[in-house]
Amino acid sequence: MNKKSFLFTDIAGIKMKNPVMVASGTFGYGEEYKELIDLDKLGAIVTKTITLKPRAGNPPPRIVETAAGMLNAVGLQNVGLDVFLKEKLPGLKKITSTPVIVSVGGESILEYVKITEALNKTGTIAGIELNISCPNIRFQKKNTKLKGGIIFSQDEKITYKLVSRVRKATKLPLIVKLSPNVTDITLIARAAEKAGADVLSLINTPLGMAVDVTTRKPALANITGGLSGPAIKPIALRMVWEVTNTVKIPVIAMGGIMNTTDALEFFMVKAAAVAVGVGNFINPQTPLEIVEGIADYLKRHRIKRLKDLSLLKGR
Amino acid sequence: MYQIKAKIIANRRITSRYYNLVIDAPQIAKFAKPGQFVNVCVSKGNEPFLRKPFSIYRIGPQNVRKKSKIELLYKVVGKGTDILTGNKTGDYINIIGPLGNGFVLPPKTNQKQQSEIILIGGGIGVVPLLFLAECLKNNRSLGVSVLVGIKSKEESFLIRDFNKLDCRVKVATEDGSNGFKGLVTKLLKEELGFGRSSSVCMSYTCGPSLMLEKVSKIAEKNKVPCQVCLEEYMACGIGACLGCAVKVKNGHFPGFKYVRVCKEGPVFDSRQVIWGE
Ligand SMILES: Cc1cc2nc3c(=O)[nH]c(=O)nc-3n(C[C@H](O)[C@H](O)[C@H](O)COP(=O)(O)OP(=O)(O)OC[C@H]3O[C@@H](n4cnc5c(N)ncnc54)[C@H](O)[C@@H]3O)c2cc1C
Ligand SMILES: Cc1cc2nc3c(=O)[nH]c(=O)nc-3n(C[C@H](O)[C@H](O)[C@H](O)COP(=O)(O)O)c2cc1C
Numbered sequence: 227m228n229k230k231s232f233l234f235t236d237i238a239g240i241k242m243k244n245p246v247m248v249a250s251g252t253f254g255y256g257e258e259y260k261e262l263i264d265l266d267k268l269g270a271i272v273t274k275t276i277t278l279k280p281r282a283g284n285p286p287p288r289i290v291e292t293a294a295g296m297l298n299a300v301g302l303q304n305v306g307l308d309v310f311l312k313e314k315l316p317g318l319k320k321i322t323s324t325p326v327i328v329s330v331g332g333e334s335i336l337e338y339v340k341i342t343e344a345l346n347k348t349g350t351i352a353g354i355e356l357n358i359s360c361p362n363i364r365f366q367k368k369n370t371k372l373k374g375g376i377i378f379s380q381d382e383k384i385t386y387k388l389v390s391r392v393r394k395a396t397k398l399p400l401i402v403k404l405s406p407n408v409t410d411i412t413l414i415a416r417a418a419e420k421a422g423a424d425v426l427s428l429i430n431t432p433l434g435m436a437v438d439v440t441t442r443k444p445a446l447a448n449i450t451g452g453l454s455g456p457a458i459k460p461i462a463l464r465m466v467w468e469v470t471n472t473v474k475i476p477v478i479a480m481g482g483i484m485n486t487t488d489a490l491e492f493f494m495v496k497a498a499a500v501a502v503g504v505g506n507f508i509n510p511q512t513p514l515e516i517v518e519g520i521a522d523y524l525k526r527h528r529i530k531r532l533k534d535l536s537l538l539k540g541r
Numbered sequence: 542m543y544q545i546k547a548k549i550i551a552n553r554r555i556t557s558r559y560y561n562l563v564i565d566a567p568q569i570a571k572f573a574k575p576g577q578f579v580n581v582c583v584s585k586g587n588e589p590f591l592r593k594p595f596s597i598y599r600i601g602p603q604n605v606r607k608k609s610k611i612e613l614l615y616k617v618v619g620k621g622t623d624i625l626t627g628n629k630t631g632d633y634i635n636i637i638g639p640l641g642n643g644f645v646l647p648p649k650t651n652q653k654q655q656s657e658i659i660l661i662g663g664g665i666g667v668v669p670l671l672f673l674a675e676c677l678k679n680n681r682s683l684g685v686s687v688l689v690g691i692k693s694k695e696e697s698f699l700i701r702d703f704n705k706l707d708c709r710v711k712v713a714t715e716d717g718s719n720g721f722k723g724l725v726t727k728l729l730k731e732e733l734g735f736g737r738s739s740s741v742c743m744s745y746t747c748g749p750s751l752m753l754e755k756v757s758k759i760a761e762k763n764k765v766p767c768q769v770c771l772e773e774y775m776a777c778g779i780g781a782c783l784g785c786a787v788k789v790k791n792g793h794f795p796g797f798k799y800v801r802v803c804k805e806g807p808v809f810d811s812r813q814v815i816w817g818e
């Protein structure tokens with residue numbers, strides 16, 4: 227059996243040699259990892275979220291370790307659209323043939339649309355991921371008292387409106403990344419699907435906090451931050467399961483995937499692909515080891531395609 | 542930059558809180574420069590979750606041209622460093638390195654009076670300075686003075702290897718149990734006082750951030766260039782996560798920007814750093 231052909235995955239026209247990607251914000255602009263792993267062996271690379279203008283990011287400390295995970299409040303530091311298009315994207319395309327998916331962020335719907343229009347013209351990217359779930363960018367909704375505003379994907383109507391507008395602006399495969407900081411993620415998932423999203427990806431980080439008892443201060447300068455790592459895997463798995471049972475479009479799953487077994491769990495709840503996040507920090511070989519691991523598992527269990535890897539009935 | 546499963550040659554206890562770890566890592570030893578660090582996977586499970594960064598203390602073996610070993614010196618301060626103490630000779634450990642930009646060596650100069658170098662270390666902050674001192678001593682005919690601040694004489698082993706290098710070493714202890722009683726910054730002020738600073742062409746420092754800030758101010762006041770080796774909480778160690786940011790001057794966000802300690806640093810020109818923010 228040719229490993230290459232049976233792990234090949236086509237998600238809404240994004241053609242990947244395997245279904246293992248790397249998650250936005252954990253893989254820089256790709257080139258940071260080039261000395262440590264063979265980028266060509268990844269399914270796809272999702273770049274750090276870019277915004278229209280460069281963003282300075284939050285003051286330090288920005289990260290702290292927690293039980294089986296870490297909190298981050300990077301604050302979407304990024305080089306901005308111009309430098310991304312001039313330097314980072316061509317630089318990455320030069321060193322790998324792996325599909326590049328560009329993560330897009332913004333403070334208004336218009337900002338998302340503008341970036342999308344600029345990305346249409348590159349001709350080198352495989353798709354766009356709308357990061358409407360970053361806990362560090364807030365949208366001030368009218369008539370709410372919530373301090374600091376809400377995350378776009380915490381509101382069905384805003385999600386629908388934003389995704390529809392971007393959908394009209396591009397023919398590129400459109401991935402919408404959802405936040406777990408909601409009561410019912412299926413409502414948001416449906417809104418994104420109805421608005422024309424080709425793919426959903428989840429989860430972004432649930433909000434958390436840590437206190438340094440020595441200094442009696444919050445561990446992060448930003449006070450709160452997004453939690454990632456094994457600590458969030460059960461939440462991610464539950465949400466992916468809920469969403470794949472609700473929408474028809476494919477789902478890219480992420481949240482605490484550190485090894486093959488973690489990845490398999492997500493495939494068994496019908497994820498179409500998985501993405502490794504902080505796993506890259508602990509062991510940069512993680513995504514490639516998972517590719518090997520999945521291939522072995524399928525062979526051992528005589529399963530032809532990943533699609534056939536669903537949960538069995540009964541208890 | 543390499544990720545390797547490296548064999549532990551020795552993990553010696555120096556005092557109850559300090560250990561010396563020698564690792565067989567030819568690739569890293571070959572390219573390592575003073576001020577660079579390695580990111581060490583200390584745990585086999587999820588606790589502690591992240592890799593832990595450690596500066597390179599020196600490369601070895603000594604008197605052998607082809608260096609194949611790297612040496613770390615670490616202080617036990619928490620879960621990760623505690624687990625590290627359990628490693629035995631022959632065990633394997635996963636490390637990534639060499640990482641970051643090291644110290645910039647002083648320009649070669651012929652004027653003999655212009656060639657004094659001062660290294661200022663605070664506690665475990667002496668680690669990258671020893672590797673630096675070895676390079677300065679090996680390659681150049683420079684006068685190297687080392688000022689070290691430690692808590693008490695129990696930490697005197699931190700200056701032992703500088704003495705062996707034939708550097709001029711001065712020590713300050715908080716309790717006066719060895720050398721000067723007081724802070725190392727006081728020693729530095731004396732060193733640079735009475736117009737003596739004109740013969741000093743470069744200073745290098747590593748230690749607690751308050752000390753670094755003070756050292757920078759003293760150096761700047763005396764017009765001595767100063768390179769500071771900073772620490773910040775790290776996750777990836779290779780420039781991908783933007784977790785280890787430090788604020789520096791001259792950015793395009795009116796007057797500042799954040800740069801990565803693991804990539805642009807850990808060594809910075811003291812005049813670039815915006816302290817305490
Ligand atoms: C570039 C660099 C070089 C260093 N070189 C040395 C060295 O040569 N010798 C030495 O003893 N120590 C060194 N340190 C500090 C060392 O990394 C910490 O002491 C170690 O990470 C503590 O881990 P822990 O789990 O034992 O402690 P914890 O209880 O987890 O933390 C204690 C303190 O260590 C620091 N720390 C914890 N995790 C990290 C992390 N992932 N990244 C950065 N800092 C962290 C934090 O300030 C924290 O408050 C260096 C740090 C950096 C950034
Ligand atoms: C340091 C850091 C930065 C991140 N930055 C982004 C980002 O810019 N855009 C985004 O969509 N997600 C970002 N994420 C979220 C991850 O892509 C991922 O959704 C999350 O970490 C959960 O997966 P994990 O547990 O495998 O890391 C970031 C996560 C971390 C840890």
Ligand code: FES
Pocket residue numbers: 774775776777778779780781782783784785786801802803804
């Ligand atoms: S530790 Fe990740 S960018 Fe420095």
